[in-house]
Each structure stands twice: as C-alpha cells, then as structure tokens.
C-alpha cells in the first residue's frame with residue numbers, strides 16, 4: 001500500500017493482548033499447577049537469583065500457604081505479599097489463571113515505602129472529598145497522583161461513550177511538555193479489548209517502552225493450546241502497537257488507573273514519564289487504592305446530581321399541576337407549545353389516540369418521524385441524540401394507553417472539537433510501514449461533530465420521568481371521578 005493511506009484498524013481490535021506470551025522484564029512470572037512450575041518467564045533465574053527446579057519447593061511451606069490463601073481471597077484487587085527468597089526481597093503478586101496459580105515477582109525497593117506513602121495518600125483522599133464536581137475531583141486526582149508518583153504528565157481522560165473517543169478534562173504536566181487539556185483523542189487509540197481489561201484491573205503499569213519482553217516458556221499451554229491468560233497479570237507485556245504509540249508521543253513509561261462507574265469504564269487517569277519507571281508495588285497499590293476511592297467519589301457526585309435533578313423536576317411539575325390541575329394532559333394534546341418550557345427543544349409532537357399535535361415541525365416530517373419511532377413501555381423514556389434526519393435529538397415519553405406519547409425534538413448542533421489527531425485517519429502508512437501518527441498539538445485537527453443534537457441532560461430525563469408520573473396520577477384521579485359519577 002501507498003504511504004499516507006490508512007491501515008486495517010481491525011488488526012487492533014483482533015489482537016489478543018492478554019495472551020501475548022511474555023512479561024515486562026523487570027519482574028519474573030511463574031505459573032504453578034499441582035506443585036509443579038508449569039510456566040516460567042525466561043528471566044526467572046536472573047530476577048530470583050537462583051535456578052528454580054521443576055517444582056515449588058523453593059518456597060517454604062509457610063510462604064506457599066500464605067501465597068495460596070492470598071490467591072483464593074477474592075478482594076477484587078491485586079493481592080500482594082512481601083517475600084524473601086535466597087536473601088533477596090520481593091513483592092509477589094498472586095492470582096489464578098487457566099487453572100494455575102500465577103506468581104509474579106518484583107524486586108522490592110530497598111526501603112519499605114508504606115510509612116512514607118500513608119500520609120500523602122490520606123491527605124490526597126481528604127482533598128479529593130472536598131471536590132464538588134467531576135472536573136474538580138479529576139483536577140484534585142491528577143495533582144495528587146502526580147505528587148505520589150512523580151510522572152511528567154498526568155491527565156484525566158473521559159470517554160464520550162464506552163468504546164468512543166475521549167477528552168482530556170484535567171491535567172498536570174511539566175513545563176517543557178505541551179499541554180493536552182481540552183484535546184480529543186480518537187476512539188481507536190484504546191481498542192475495546194484493552195478497555196475491557198481495564199474494567200477488570202484498576203491499574204496498568206508500563207515500566208519501560210524500550211524493554212525487551214521476557215518470553216514465557218512453554219509459549220503455549222498443552223491443556224489449552226494457547227498462551228497463558230495474562231488478563232490479571234501485573235507484568236503482562238505490551239502490544240507492539242501501543243509501544244509504538246508511546247514512542248510516538250515520546251513517552252517511555254506509563255501508568256493508567258481506571259475510572260469505573262457501576263463496573264463500566266468511563267475514563268482513565270493516564271500518566272506518562274519521559275524515562276523508564278518501574279513503579280514499586282507499594283506505590284502501585286497506593287494509586288490503585290486512590291483509583292477506587294476516586295471512582296466511588298465520582299459515583300457519589302453523579303448520584304447527588306441525579307437526586308438534585310429529580311428534586312428540581314418534582315418542583316417544576318408540581319407547580320404546573322397546581323396551575324392546570326386535571327387539564328394538564330388535555331391542554332398539551334391540544335397545544336404542545338408549553339412543553340418546550342418543561343424541557344428545552346426545537347419541536348414537540350404529542351400523539352393521543354393516533355392523532356398528532358405539532359409544535360415547531362410540519363405534518364409530513366412529523367408523520368415520517370413518528371412512523372420510525374418505537375415507544376417504550378409506560379414508566380420508561382427513550383432518548384437519543386444521533387437519530388438520522390433533521391432532528392437527531394429525540395426524547396420519547398409514553399403516557400396513557402396504547403401509542404400515546406410526548407416526543408421532544410432537537411435539531412443538529414455542530415460542536416467544534418480540537419483533536420490530537422485526525423479521527424478519520426488515526427493511523428497512516430509511512431516509508432517505514434505502518435506508523436501510528438503522532439498525537440498532540442503538532443497534529444491538532446479541528447473538526448465539528450455532525451449529525452448530533454445537544455445531549456439530553458440528567459435533569460431533562462428526570463423531568464420527563466416526573467411528568468410521566470404526574471400524567472399517570474391525573475389519569476388515575478380522573479378515572480376515580482368518573483367511577484364516582486357512575487355510582
């Protein structure tokens with residue numbers, strides 16, 4: 001293929017990054033099954049300082065018991081234990097994979113760090129608790145994580161959707177690196193299988209992008225016919241695509257901490273160093289702990305926002321009910337104009353008994369729109385900001401029986417975004433083959449987002465749900481009155 005053309009991005013999505021058959025060489029991996037060392041990284045003797053035989057007798061009974069019970073403890077976080085072997089001290093991380101107990105040995109730092117880490121981490125958490133918004137919390141987080149780790153750049157990166165592009169919403173960076181705050185990065189920079197891994201692990205450290213991987217032996221497990229599953233490994237080697245990415249942005253070491261909400265990844269704290277940096281297991285554990293606390297705090301902020309949106313909408317709807325009482329639904333089916341004051345929009349359609357009342361949209365357009373619409377069950381709302389056509393923003397509230405519903409519509413709004421690379425061609429072919437294009441302001445690319453409306457906010461959705469409840473309440477009251485009249 002010619003220079004300048006894109007390459008097949010499906011190669012990224014297909015790469016089995018959890019079974020690349022190697023580890024970062026600053027540590028060693030052993031996988032033990034039934035007392036036998038079934039898999040070892042080729043650097044094991046070098047890292048450990050002795051030749052391991054074919055079995056796990058290099059561990060004392062006590063060490064073995066400690067490690068195995070740690071592997072069984074289901075904490076959802078990395079299980080780690082300090083261990084002395086042949087006069088060398090290690091931090092050993094342990095987990096189960098492919099029916100093996102996987103032991104990962106990292107040389108322990110000369111001075112124990114827990115004492116020196118406890119105070120800054122506690123302080124960092126206190127500062128975090130004071131943050132009142134998501135962006136404020138992320139700003140506090142990047143400052144604290146930079147303080148604890150000493151990376152050259154720390155950013156909070158928020159995805160637009162689970163597998164979508166993202167934006168840098170907070171940053172701390174050394175003076176001689178260009179700032180990335182406000183830049184958008186293409187979705188393909190982090191393929192879906194990597195995102196799924198970051199949902200299972202809180203943290204991912206790449207100590208040295210120039211490292212030569214220590215291969216696992218045997219390369220393939222006889223039981224499975226595949227390389228050992230390294231999904232939960234802390235030393236897991238890195239995809240050559242991502243290594244190239246790091247070289248392109250002149251980064252040698254990196255760490256990312258997952259930001260999860262309800263188990264789903266919505267962002268990362270991404271850290272970069274210009275030099276190699278084998279983060280000590282203690283520091284890593286501190287960052288992991290911090291990531292968990294940050295995620296909980298962010299979820300709490302979101303819940304608080306949702307609760308206040310609900311509260312606000314109840315007040316608005318109650319006021320409307322006071323004013324119009326039982327006439328409320330009728331009023332809107334005849335003239336839906338007032339509905340754009342409940343939820344901001346460009347047009348509204350109300351369908352009652354198959355008849356449409358319109359505001360801001362012509363009959364032909366409305367017919368077409370409503371024909372393609374699926375109405376959710378009562379009590380729910382359906383919304384999108386990317387529907388094809390002149391109104392990409394659609395919010396549907398069913399009410400009454402059958403197909404009765406209120407539909408709020410929003411027109412396309414173009415938003416300018418500053419991209420760190422052209423999102424349509426995130427990878428190009430150069431004279432030396434496939435190259436990931438550099439990222440950053442040198443490549444800043446301005447583009448508007450087309451085919452979208454402004455998104456429906458938490459308050460918009462809460463308002464629709466509350467309105468649905470109110471209409472239901474009116475209908476019940478009317479039915480009761482009718483019943484009374486009939487008696």
Ligand code: BLA
Pocket residue numbers: 011012013015017155157168180185186188189190191194204206237238239241242245254255256268270271426427436
């Ligand atoms: C992983 N890509 C990553 C990671 C980040 C990024 C943060 C997690 C690993 C790490 O911490 O280094 C990308 N880094 C970013 C972005 C920002 C940042 C967007 O700082 C913005 C602030 N990458 C590509 C292409 C491919 C690719 C085209 O650009 C595929 C061909 C792959 N990225 C890729 C893979 C991983 C990755 C495979 C997983 C690495 C691993 O965990 O083994």
